[in-house]
Amino acid sequence: MNLEPTTGSIISEEEAKKMIALFAEKFPKQTVSSFIGSDNVKKILEQEESIGIRIYNGYDEEVQKISLVLVGVNKEEEDILKNGIIYDRMVICPPACPKVGLV
Template sequence: MALDANIGSIITELEAKALIQSFETKFPGEITSSFIGANNIENILAQENCIGLRIYNGYDDENEKISLVLVGVDGDEKDMLNDGIIYDRIATCPPLCPTEGLYVK
């Protein structure tokens, strides 16, 4: 399957809650969600030939927590590295958790 700008599927709220609960059961106490601002997502997507985002799971040894790394992907399905925009250090829950939504502690 080739990557393109339409990869991904809409799921129901019930399916999303089940996935999130399953993660919480398997990994109690871990980061349950992450937030990145729309401007930063737009910065990645605005890069020439960017067809989407790749999200890597990382681990921040200093803070001992899961860390997501976001990078643009080009039309050749390659990470946009050389002078590309890469984000990390996004807001996580905990401590910045939603008060309403798919998962509330």
């Protein structure tokens, strides 16, 4: 599979809600969602070589929960690591959940 700036698929609200509910059922004590600000997303995407973002599942031992790690990806389909911008430590739900959202 080739990685392109257009990789990804739009899904319906119903599909999203089903996937989120199934995750909650299988992993009831894990993080429901993570929030990262648009300025930080832009910093990853604005790296000279970046064609997109790869999102890794990580585990934060401090809070004992799944934690997402975001890193830029170049056209060779490799993570941008040397002097690259990598993010973690986002705002998680719970406790910071939306009043109206997918859950």
